[in-house]
Each structure stands twice: as structure tokens, then as C-alpha cells.
Amino acid sequence: MIGRVVDFSLRRRGLVFAFVVVLVLAGVRGFTRLPIEAYPDVADTWVQIITQWPGHAAEEIERQITVPIERVMNGVPKKTVVRSTSIGGLSVVTLVFADGTDSYFARQQVSERLDEIELPPGAQRGLGPLASPVGEILRYRLVNCATHRIAACRDEDVAQPPKPLTELKDLEEYVVERELLATDGVADVVSFGGTTKQYQVFVDPILLAAHALTFEDVAKALADANGNAGGGVIALGRAALNVRGVGLLSPEQIGDVMLKNDDVPVRVRQVARVTVGHRPRLGRVSVDGERDVVAAIVLLRKGEQADATLAALHARIDDVNARVLPRGVKIGAYYDRTELMKSTTRTVLQNLVEGMLLITLVLFAFVGNARAAVVAAITIPLALLFAFVCMDAAGIPANLLSIGALDFGMIVDGAIVMVENTFRHVARTQERGERHDLRDVARAASREVARPVVFAMTTIILAYLPIFTLERVEGKLFRPMAWTVAFAILGALVVSITVVPVLTTYLFKARLREWENPLLRWTWAAYRPLLARVLRAPRVVVAVAIALLVTDAVLLARTGSEFLPHLDEGAVWMRATLPSNVSLAEAEALVDGVHTPARDTVGVREILERYPEIRTTAIQLGRPDDGTDPTGFYNAEFLLVLEGRSRWRKELHGKKDELIAAITKDVSVIPGVAFGFSQPIADNVEEALTGVKGQLAVKITGDDLNALDDVADRIARSIQPVAGVVDLTVVRELGQSNVNVEIARDRAERFGLTVAEVEDVIEDGVGGQVVSHVVEGERRHELVVRYAAEHRDDVDALKELLIPRAGGRLVPLAHVADVNVVGGASRIFREDGRRYIAVRFGVRGRDLGSTVEEAQARVAKEVRVPAGYDVEWGGELESARRAGERLALILPVTLVAIFGLLLLAFHRLRDAAVVLSNVLLTSPVGGLAALLATGTSFSVSAGVGFLALFGVAVQTGVVLVARVNESRAEGRSIDDALTEAVRTRLRPIVMMALVATLGLLPAAVSTGIGSDSQKPLAIVVVGGLFSSLALSLAILPPLYKLLARKDGIE
Structure with a gap:
């Protein structure tokens, strides 16, 4: 069979050249259409259910929102894990699905079951964006050109006065997001930082009582006064006019709303102060010294290609900057995945070119004939073009790992044997002076080695087939490589037994001399x-x-062991974990530093600014507005975009680990803050794998948060001395101070009050009630009513908060309830229906396998876990074990398969x-x-x-x-x-x-x-x-x- 293929090729040489022409054209077309990924999407299919219920503590969020959602979602098909995080005002439930589950199927199953869940009034739920944890492709902020000039700013932009933060936030939410979401491939644009405009009515309960009014009277009057009504159509001459009633448009109009009219009208401004303010802040972002900016993260839709989407996104941003945004405001990117793609592509291409040059030199050195070297080397581009055609047809993207792992020597091996044998036969025939037909010599020489060549190259393909059995992260990472290599080797095999023999009949016509190296x-x-x-x-x-x-x-x-080597992303992701009950002001002080006569504290940002290796520093405190990242001001994250290694100080030797070690030493002077280090993509992947932001995690599951906290502390103390362990942190769940209002039913009843009436005052008057929205063109801003700050902003004021009772009389809250400050949970983690706490850590300077083995041995010896509580080690360790077990199975199977193929070859x-x-x-x-x-x-x-x-x-x-x-x-x-x-x-x-x-x-x-x-x-x-x-x-x-x-x- 193989010999007949060689014979056919030599008889139909014109057909072979036609095949080469078609292959070149199709291969070039395939390459131009082939999407290239810097980092493949290795995450599992997941769906997030995000529910926001402002003003409620983590325990209440867990009890009334998270647990009911988990209970219903346990029946979703193909679901493997249900994780959740409950924090103040926010619940995020994450469903992880079996490998290979279609994302749209998963979202459909979750959506169908959401309707079965009854949530408390005021809670708003929705699904997270259709994006992957590796989908953060661009981060940008809105720049005031007057204060911070970037390349997009022109002279006329710099001359414009800077716009306030609230106006920039409006531009982001109502202009920029709309434009960028229209870009093909973009799943969502997540806004972070800035202040969201809000119309606020601060009610004075004493003035309310003086006018015999209640909080609900104000809320109802404002809601009724702010409806936009349609009155149909009236005819006026030849024209038809729409009749439209317009609601409230300004603070003055809000203040003029009448609450009652007992001969003398009582208006809102007589019992309340009306102002334009902003929502309570959830997060803050600073970039390169700009202390407070409006930023956003662009998420790639799952399944889309990053290179094409980024190209379209760049074009869209240029258009928005030039045509849409007002003068003086521009979009400025501070993190762009394009840089990583360019760097990795440059590295891979450099390796490939160097490898190809070395191979060509070796061919020439050993054969001693340029023509023979060319015949063998031409296999490389033709095999690559064949692979591009196959990958394009199969819809397989070009992973940079798959291209970089191509061994051109492996591709050209078959051609080397064919060319060398043919060269030797032709040279010896010519030396003997025998009359010969070059095609006959080439046929005999090619047939002599064609069979072993075919079986040897088929063996290479066979060796790669078990890679398709790898699962989850490792499977998604290496399967494209296996496809690429298999297609390239198959192409090389076809070229070796068809094109190579034909080329020798043309290029070996001139006299050859067998040269011995x-x-x-x-x-x-x-x-x-x-x-x-x-x-x-x-x-x-x-x-x-x-x-x-x-x-x-x-x-x-x-030899040490680890899961996978980490792709250097050219950036560092640093996390600072602050005390759980920290305020925004105190978090800003720790991050930015404070230098006043009363307090002199160096901040993390000031320390980072000393490093010339860091090109861009972006800091985010808290969480984004949409709840996609459930955290608080106790979490500060730093994106450090690095300069090229040539600009680093010599003492760091161009090693990122040494840079991280230096930063760790410098920031350790800040008390009460735990630091951890990763990379932007790696951090998201690590969290997606285990639900914990860290390379490795020890999860302790149980019911009581205090007991969980105690076990976690003991495990952390046991792990601390292990060599190689870094960034060790207990992910605290307790430590959030709460003001507990325990209503005494008997005391309330003596004043003629129900529990519900007291709770309504606490929830609406203290927490605030959104009664309507003020519409400004296309923009809608909340109209919120709550008690004035002096009646709710401290415990003593809360105790004196006046509760209206029948007849217009008022009762202080302390008369019907006990108001106390107690400790509570800042967040509650759950997995598969049970609470857990995590001890996270990383490994540097030592292999993962031996480090974790020592840590596990110490914990098993030193830590006694109470009955009903379990300890599970996760993160990269879990992935490494799974992959190790799979490799232990497929390596012997591969050898058996190779043995079977050898039996077929030799009989x-x-x-x-x-x-x-x-x-x-x-x-x-x-x-x-x-x-x-x-x-x-x-x-x-x-x-x-x-x-x-x-x-x-x-x-x-x-x-x-x-x-x-x-x-x-x-x-x-x-x-x-x-x-x-x-x-x-x-x-x-x-x-x-x-x-x-x-x-x-x-x-x-x-x-x-x-x-x-x-x-x-x-x-x-x-x-x-x-x-x-x-x-x-x-x-x-x-x-x-x-x-x-x-x-x-x-």
C-alpha cells in the first residue's frame, strides 16, 4: 500500500505539484482565519446567580437568600459543585458543571429553576455574565484630560475643566458601557469605582411628628408624585398631539411635593432635606496615582476569540473617544490582554525560527548538499500549512502552547530518512557510472524506507492520542497541542511519501557526491x-x-512535582487582606498612606511606587457595582503591570519570584495586613477551581463559624513553619461588627406597636427606601428616602430613633428594643450545602508536591479536628493529583498501543x-x-x-x-x-x-x-x-x- 503511494506520486508528478499548490493556498487561508489564543479557556462551565439585598447582614443573606437558592439548584442536571458566598447585601451562588457542558444549556437549566425561588421584598437577582474566569481582556478608566493627559487627549481636551466623579460615572454607565457592549464578542462591561448619582431625601422624625406625619407618608407622596403618564392623543388642527404627564425633574420639585393639606399645605422640604448625592460606595479604584477613578472591566463572551474581539474593541474605543464622549474625557486602558498575546507570540515565533534554522544547518552539515537539505526542510512549511487547513476545518484555535510545542525536528524526521536514503542510492549509482532512470532509483530508495518511516511517524501520532483523555484544566490546555502535533505529523507523513520522492527526481539530476561528515x-x-x-x-x-x-x-x-508551570503574564496580582470590619476611610489609609500631625502611616501604594520594575499600578478596594466579585473593603487588590526584564535592576536577575520576595519584605512593615501574590489570569482560574482566591487551599467544613475559625487558626499555625509555604492567610469569616436590634414583643405591644411596624422603620428609615426614579433623558437615578444622618449614624442615635404610634405619638426605639453592638460574620462561604472556612497559601522556592506532603503530615499530627468537621485540601493540589492519576493510567496504555503498532509493523x-x-x-x-x-x-x-x-x-x-x-x-x-x-x-x-x-x-x-x-x-x-x-x-x-x-x- 505504502509502496503504491510512492509509485503513484512518481508517475503523476504534475498531480503532486498541483496538490502542493492547493495545499499552500488553503494553508495560507487557514492561517489567516485561525484564531490565536495567548491563554486558552481552561475553566469549567459555570453559572453565577447574583442577588443583591442592600442593608442586610451576611447571616441574614445566607438564611433568606443563599440557602433557598442552593436548595433549588441542587437538582440541576450535570451540576458537579454548588458554591456560595454571602456578604453584607450580596449573595453569589456559583454552579460548576461537568466538563464539556454547554454554557447555554447550563444557563437555561438555572434560569428555569430561578422562578421556583421566592425572595424577600427588595432583593434583586440575576445571572452573572456569560464569561469565563479567563475572560478579563481589558481594563480601562475614564480620564479627565485636564488632570491626567494620555495619548488620546488633544490640546482642546486638556483645556476643558475636569468633570466630577459622579458625572464620569454617569458617562460610564449610560454612554461607554452601551457602546462597548455592542462590540462583537463582549459579554459584559463591569463598572468599578466612582460614585453613582442618587436623589436623596433625608427625613427628620421630629419634624414629621410635629406635623403628624409618618415616614411612609413621605415615601408614598414622593412615589405618587413621580409618575410619567400618557394621556393619549388630541387633535389640534391638522396635527395629532400626544398628551404626556411629566414627573419630578429636580431637587426643588421634590421638595415642593405636598404631603398633606389641612388648610395649610405641608411639603417635603418642611420635614426633610433634599439633595443630590450618591449611593453608598461599594468600591474604589486608583490608577498610577489617580486616587479615585471610574474604571471598568471588559469581559470576553465565553467561546469567543480574544484576538478578534480585542481588535474590534480597540476600534470601538477609538471611535468613542473621537465621536461620542464629551471634550475633555477619554477612555484610557491600563491593562490590555493584547500585550500578553504579543509577548507570548513573539517568544514562540522566536523559538520556532531558531529551531528551524538549527535544523536546516544540521541537515546541510550532515548531508553536505544544499539541495538535499532543501528537500528535507521543505517538509516543515508544508506540514504546518496542512495543520492549519485541518485546524481551520475543525474549528480548533491555535493555542500558543500548541504551536510552541511543535518540534520541527519531529516533523522533518521522516523526510530526513527518505532524502538520505535516496541521496545515498543516487550518489552511489552515479559513482559506479551506471545508466539509470532517476525516478527508478528514487522509487527503489523510497520504497526501501517508506514502511518504517510511516510506522515511526504513526507511532508519534499514537503517542499523542492519550492526551485527549486528560480532563478539565490540563485537558483544555493540552488537547489543542495534541491536535496541532497530530495534524502536523500527518501532513509531514503525506509530504514525505509523496512530495519528497518527486522533488528528489528534479533536484538530484546533477551529479551528487556522497559526503561523509x-x-x-x-x-x-x-x-x-x-x-x-x-x-x-x-x-x-x-x-x-x-x-x-x-x-x-x-x-x-x-524530582519535585507540581501541577502546571505558570504562564508568565508579565504582571503581578497582589492581594492585601485587611481586618474584616475595616471602613473605606481606614482601608484607603492603609493602601494610600496618611501623613498628618496626628498620624503618619506609610501606604502600600507608596511602597510600590519605589519599584522601577512596575510600569502601572492599579488598586481596587471593595467590589464592583454588579456584585460579580463578592468582597468588601477588607479586600484590596493590586494589578502591577511590569516593565520588560531588560529594565529591571540587576540584583533581581530578571526573576519575578525575586521581585515578589522584595515586595513582600517591604510591605511586611504594615501591621494587620496579610498579602498574597499571583497573576491576573492565574488568580481568576485559581478562584474558579476551588472558590478560594489562592494557589492552594485547606477547606474546613462544618456548621459553627467559631469552631471553624478555631480549627483554621490551628491548621495555619501548623503549616507556617513548612519550607516553601508563602502568602499564608486564614480567610476570616468572623470579625464584622453588627448593630443588633432585638425587638421585645411584649414591650412593643404595650405601646400599641407590632414587630413589623418597628422593623419597617429600621429597614426603610435607617437603611433607606428607593421610592422612585428621577428620569433625566436616557438616564434614571434613584430617589431614596431615609432618616437624616444624625438620627441613624451611631448606636446612641439609633436608640433614640422615634417610632410613630397610633395617635401621632412617638416612642424611642430603646423603649421597645435592645440595641447592642455584637460581633458577626463579614462573609460566609458554603460548598455543597455546608459552611466552610479556608486557609489559603502558595508555594515558592520549592516544589508543590513535597511542600504539601510535609504540610499535610504536620496537620495530621498536630491538629485534632472535632467530630462533624472535615478537612479537605484543594486548589492546584487537587488538580495535580487528578492529572497524576490520569497520567499514571495513560502512560502504560500508550506504551501498550505503541507495542501493538510495532507488532503490526514487524509482525x-x-x-x-x-x-x-x-x-x-x-x-x-x-x-x-x-x-x-x-x-x-x-x-x-x-x-x-x-x-x-x-x-x-x-x-x-x-x-x-x-x-x-x-x-x-x-x-x-x-x-x-x-x-x-x-x-x-x-x-x-x-x-x-x-x-x-x-x-x-x-x-x-x-x-x-x-x-x-x-x-x-x-x-x-x-x-x-x-x-x-x-x-x-x-x-x-x-x-x-x-x-x-x-x-x-x-
Whole structure:
């Protein structure tokens, strides 16, 4: 079959060239259409249910909102985990679905069940955006050009007076968001920071009582006075006019609303103060010294391509800046995923170009003929174009890991064998002066090696197939790579047995001279005596092989383990955890610093400004307005966009870990604040995996928050001394001070009051009641009524708050209720129906596996967990274990599959066993030694590297054993056949190993942004192929001889 393909190609050379033309055109088209991802979407399918109920404590949110939602959502199909966070005024319930679940199906199932949930009055719920945790592609703020000039600002913009924060917030919510949401691929624009305009009516309860009015009288009067009515149509001459009643438009009109008319009208302004203010703030953002800005995060719709969406988004922002926004205000991006994509693309392309150049040089050096080198090298672009066509047709995006992990040496190996054999046959035929048809020589030479080439390259594809069985994060990360490699190898295989033989008939017409590389001549001269010795004592070689297996075990034991190497994003995400009950003012003081006669405190921002390695510092306190990030002012997050490594100080050696260590040391002077470090994308992925913002988390589940807090403290103290543990933090749930109003029913009844009447005053009068909205063009702003600040802003004022009773008399709240300050929960975490508290930490300077093992041993020995409480270790550890178990299964399965393919190729159990044994004895030792030498931990990426290594290393054995069998068939003895096979196949074997090694060498030594994820894979392949080349020629021949004797063949 394979020979017939070669024959057909040589008979129909014009058809082969037509195929090449079509392939080039289709490949170029496929490449231009192919989306490129800097970081693939590795998160599970999830749906968030966000419910806002302002003014209510975390315990009340959990009891009345979170638990009812969880109970209903437990029946959703394909759901794997239900997590929730309850904080003051906000509940976020997250449903995680099984791998591969369609996002729209998941959202539909959740939406259908939401209608079954009855929420308390005033609670507003909705689904989170259809976005992934890795979907934050752009962050921007609105800039006043007068105070902070950016590139988009023109001279006339700088001359405009700066706009107040509330007006900028209006522009963001009603202008910018609308424009950016129209961009294809954008799921949502999440507003953060700034002040939201609000019309406020502050009622004085004493004046109310003086006019015999209640709080509800004011609220009802304002609601009734603010309706926009339609009165139909009236005819006026030839025109038809709409009749429209317009409600309130200004504070003055609100103050003029009449509350009652007992001969003398009583208006709102007589009992209340009307003002234009803003909602209670939920968050604050500062960027590069701008202390308070209006910012927003653009989220990519799940399933969309980041590169195309960002290109459209940039065009839209330019249009909004030029045409839509008023003069003096511009959109300024401070984080753009495009930078990461460009950096990683640049790193990957540099590695690929360097690898291709090295391969071409090796081909020329070993063959000594430029034409032969060109014929072999042309396989690389054609194979890539073939892969682009297949990926475009299958809708598979070009993950930068998948492109970066392509080994051009692996692609060109088959062509090397074909070209080398054809070159040697043609040169020798010409040297003998024989008349020949070049096509006949090419046909004979190609057919001689075509079968082992096909089976060797098919083995590489087979070695990658188990990658498709990887799950969740690791599966999403490496499956595109497996597709890319499989398509490229398949393309290389097609080109090798069709295009390459045809090209040799054209490029080998001129006289060829077989050139022996001096290095090869020296290698053969040194190796031949060694070969003779090992053939005389094959059992000694077997003993050496067993020693190699022992060496493998020792190296594996000394190699650390981790889940996945982290992609360097060119930025740092730093988190500061403040005391749970911290106010916005105190949080700002800790973050920005305070320098007054009364207090002199250095802030985190001031410390960060000392670092020239940091290009942009963006700080966010609290949470965004839409509730997508359930946190409070106790959480400060810092986005540190870094300069290029060339601009870093020499003492940091260009290492991010050393920069983080320096920052950690400097910020440790700030008391009462715990710091943690990650990266923007990695932080979101970590939270999506476990529900905890951290690389690793210990979750303690139980019912009582105090008991959970105690166990968490003891676990944290136990973990603290473990080497490698950093950023250790107990995610506190307690510590929020609450003002508890416990209504005494008997006392209330004595005053003729019901519990509901007292609660209404507390909820509406103190918390505030949105009675209507004031419409200003397209903008709608809340109209809120609440008691004046002096009647509600401290405990003593609350005790004296007047409750209206029948007959217009007033009763102080303290007469019908006990008002006390008590401790409570700032947040409550739940998972699968149970409360939990988390101890989060990271690992730096040591491998994850041994660090966690030591930590677990210490906790098991030192911490006694009460009955009814459970401890679970999660985060990257859970993922590493799952991936490790999967690799432990698929590595043996892969070897069995390779063995089956070898049996199919050779039809002899002996030959298949020789080839596979040679791979197992010679390859792992080099891969493991390379990991150990470079300080690289064993990870999923390294495991995938071993899969690739086994597939590539098989080629040496296949080519050599095939030639030995041919020599045996010609009547040679075993020793002579082995010697002749090594002599004739030494050049292609060395070339295959060298080009495969050099093809990934740039990726193995690269330090650029984007190199991290592919580096362990490349290190394993380079090290393994080096040891395979060095050891195979000494181990395979005696192994073959020994097994041949077992078969009775001499």
C-alpha cells in the first residue's frame, strides 16, 4: 500500500505539484482565519446567580437568600459543585458543571429553576455574565484630560475643566458601557469605582411628628408624585398631539411635593432635606496615582476569540473617544490582554525560527548538499500549512502552547530518512557510472524506507492520542497541542511519501557526491570497537540497562512535582487582606498612606511606587457595582503591570519570584495586613477551581463559624513553619461588627406597636427606601428616602430613633428594643450545602508536591479536628493529583498501543519488544536528568513531554531494526547484520535525533514571556533524545542479538 503511494506520486508528478499548490493556498487561508489564543479557556462551565439585598447582614443573606437558592439548584442536571458566598447585601451562588457542558444549556437549566425561588421584598437577582474566569481582556478608566493627559487627549481636551466623579460615572454607565457592549464578542462591561448619582431625601422624625406625619407618608407622596403618564392623543388642527404627564425633574420639585393639606399645605422640604448625592460606595479604584477613578472591566463572551474581539474593541474605543464622549474625557486602558498575546507570540515565533534554522544547518552539515537539505526542510512549511487547513476545518484555535510545542525536528524526521536514503542510492549509482532512470532509483530508495518511516511517524501520532483523555484544566490546555502535533505529523507523513520522492527526481539530476561528515566518521571509528564488544557480551549490557532503570527510579524520587508551570503574564496580582470590619476611610489609609500631625502611616501604594520594575499600578478596594466579585473593603487588590526584564535592576536577575520576595519584605512593615501574590489570569482560574482566591487551599467544613475559625487558626499555625509555604492567610469569616436590634414583643405591644411596624422603620428609615426614579433623558437615578444622618449614624442615635404610634405619638426605639453592638460574620462561604472556612497559601522556592506532603503530615499530627468537621485540601493540589492519576493510567496504555503498532509493523514479537525496550531503557533517564539539572519539577507538561518522547524515540529503533531484518534476509549473520545496519543508518539516526533535539532546544532554554508552559515538555524531549541517541546504539544491538538467540535464530 505504502509502496503504491510512492509509485503513484512518481508517475503523476504534475498531480503532486498541483496538490502542493492547493495545499499552500488553503494553508495560507487557514492561517489567516485561525484564531490565536495567548491563554486558552481552561475553566469549567459555570453559572453565577447574583442577588443583591442592600442593608442586610451576611447571616441574614445566607438564611433568606443563599440557602433557598442552593436548595433549588441542587437538582440541576450535570451540576458537579454548588458554591456560595454571602456578604453584607450580596449573595453569589456559583454552579460548576461537568466538563464539556454547554454554557447555554447550563444557563437555561438555572434560569428555569430561578422562578421556583421566592425572595424577600427588595432583593434583586440575576445571572452573572456569560464569561469565563479567563475572560478579563481589558481594563480601562475614564480620564479627565485636564488632570491626567494620555495619548488620546488633544490640546482642546486638556483645556476643558475636569468633570466630577459622579458625572464620569454617569458617562460610564449610560454612554461607554452601551457602546462597548455592542462590540462583537463582549459579554459584559463591569463598572468599578466612582460614585453613582442618587436623589436623596433625608427625613427628620421630629419634624414629621410635629406635623403628624409618618415616614411612609413621605415615601408614598414622593412615589405618587413621580409618575410619567400618557394621556393619549388630541387633535389640534391638522396635527395629532400626544398628551404626556411629566414627573419630578429636580431637587426643588421634590421638595415642593405636598404631603398633606389641612388648610395649610405641608411639603417635603418642611420635614426633610433634599439633595443630590450618591449611593453608598461599594468600591474604589486608583490608577498610577489617580486616587479615585471610574474604571471598568471588559469581559470576553465565553467561546469567543480574544484576538478578534480585542481588535474590534480597540476600534470601538477609538471611535468613542473621537465621536461620542464629551471634550475633555477619554477612555484610557491600563491593562490590555493584547500585550500578553504579543509577548507570548513573539517568544514562540522566536523559538520556532531558531529551531528551524538549527535544523536546516544540521541537515546541510550532515548531508553536505544544499539541495538535499532543501528537500528535507521543505517538509516543515508544508506540514504546518496542512495543520492549519485541518485546524481551520475543525474549528480548533491555535493555542500558543500548541504551536510552541511543535518540534520541527519531529516533523522533518521522516523526510530526513527518505532524502538520505535516496541521496545515498543516487550518489552511489552515479559513482559506479551506471545508466539509470532517476525516478527508478528514487522509487527503489523510497520504497526501501517508506514502511518504517510511516510506522515511526504513526507511532508519534499514537503517542499523542492519550492526551485527549486528560480532563478539565490540563485537558483544555493540552488537547489543542495534541491536535496541532497530530495534524502536523500527518501532513509531514503525506509530504514525505509523496512530495519528497518527486522533488528528489528534479533536484538530484546533477551529479551528487556522497559526503561523509567528519563527525560521523569519527563517531563510527570510535563506536565500531564498542559495538563489537557489546555484541560479545550482551548480558552485561542487560545489566547496564537494569541499572538505568534503577537510575530512573532514583531520579524520579528526587524530582519535585507540581501541577502546571505558570504562564508568565508579565504582571503581578497582589492581594492585601485587611481586618474584616475595616471602613473605606481606614482601608484607603492603609493602601494610600496618611501623613498628618496626628498620624503618619506609610501606604502600600507608596511602597510600590519605589519599584522601577512596575510600569502601572492599579488598586481596587471593595467590589464592583454588579456584585460579580463578592468582597468588601477588607479586600484590596493590586494589578502591577511590569516593565520588560531588560529594565529591571540587576540584583533581581530578571526573576519575578525575586521581585515578589522584595515586595513582600517591604510591605511586611504594615501591621494587620496579610498579602498574597499571583497573576491576573492565574488568580481568576485559581478562584474558579476551588472558590478560594489562592494557589492552594485547606477547606474546613462544618456548621459553627467559631469552631471553624478555631480549627483554621490551628491548621495555619501548623503549616507556617513548612519550607516553601508563602502568602499564608486564614480567610476570616468572623470579625464584622453588627448593630443588633432585638425587638421585645411584649414591650412593643404595650405601646400599641407590632414587630413589623418597628422593623419597617429600621429597614426603610435607617437603611433607606428607593421610592422612585428621577428620569433625566436616557438616564434614571434613584430617589431614596431615609432618616437624616444624625438620627441613624451611631448606636446612641439609633436608640433614640422615634417610632410613630397610633395617635401621632412617638416612642424611642430603646423603649421597645435592645440595641447592642455584637460581633458577626463579614462573609460566609458554603460548598455543597455546608459552611466552610479556608486557609489559603502558595508555594515558592520549592516544589508543590513535597511542600504539601510535609504540610499535610504536620496537620495530621498536630491538629485534632472535632467530630462533624472535615478537612479537605484543594486548589492546584487537587488538580495535580487528578492529572497524576490520569497520567499514571495513560502512560502504560500508550506504551501498550505503541507495542501493538510495532507488532503490526514487524509482525514479530521479538522486534517489537526490542524497539520498545530500547525506548524505555534509554529515553526516560535523559528526560528525568534534564528536569533535575534545570530544577524543573515534574508536571503535567513534563508528563506530556514523556508521551512525545516515547513517540519520537521509537523512530531510532524502527529504522535500525528494519535494516537489520533486511540484512538478515540477505544472508548475513546477526553480528554482521547489526554492524551493517548501524553503519548504513548511523547518519539518518544521528540526524533524526539531532534535529528533533535542536528543534525544541530554543523552547527548552527560553526565558521569554510565554515560554513557561512549554518549557518542561521541551526539557524532557531534549534530554530524553540526547540520552536515547547516546545509549540506543550501545543497547539496542546486543538486546536484539540476545532476543534473537532466544528465538533460536543465529
